Amino acid sequence: KQEVTQIPAALSVPEGENLVLNCSFTDSAIYNLQWFRQDPGKGLTSLLLIQSSQREQTSGRLNASLDKSSGRSTLYIAASQPGDSATYLCAALLWSGAGSYQLTFGKGTKLSVIP
């Protein structure tokens, strides 16, 4: 069974600090890895998508890396702001064995940025 694990489950940092969120997955035959943000009572917003052939993707203050061999991805947030407070989920697109690729999510890391 494919699993995606995110550590830590919660993180609190002061405003302006750089931080790293971690994601690990059990299946190295990953098609791509996606990072999402979820605000309370809302759906998920796609932040970054990394193809299996890529090592990293950047968008503004966000940088996501992918290491297939070790089964790990990190999301780096530079100069954190209170508006970054949300739950961050990573999801790996893996072959499901049921005839399709399926996106498997971690449980998320709840980030609080303290002003």
Next chain:
Amino acid sequence: EAGVAQSPRYKIIEKRQSVAFWCNPISGHATLYWYQQILGQGPKLLIQFQNNGVVDDSQLPKDRFSAERLKGVDSTLKIQPAKLEDSAVYLCASSPGARDSPLHFGNGTRLTVT
């Protein structure tokens, strides 16, 4: 562009009752997904449609859950009869169809079964 629309936003029912959720994906998106997100968990795929055909329903509890996507656009997800453990947020997502495209999620329907 308009986002993924879902209704209702909240629903409270008693166990053994029936409930239906509706989703309107982004215009032109061929692929539609229904996910179940239990509190404190990541979303779990229930069913994936490509146009109006089912691609993957391996995790759909077919004895009580059903879904359809008529004309390859809107979709409904039904639960009949509901159980307490069905309390969750039901998220609809859509994508243009390619595996390389990110998913766009609606705000979800929060279901409480009492």
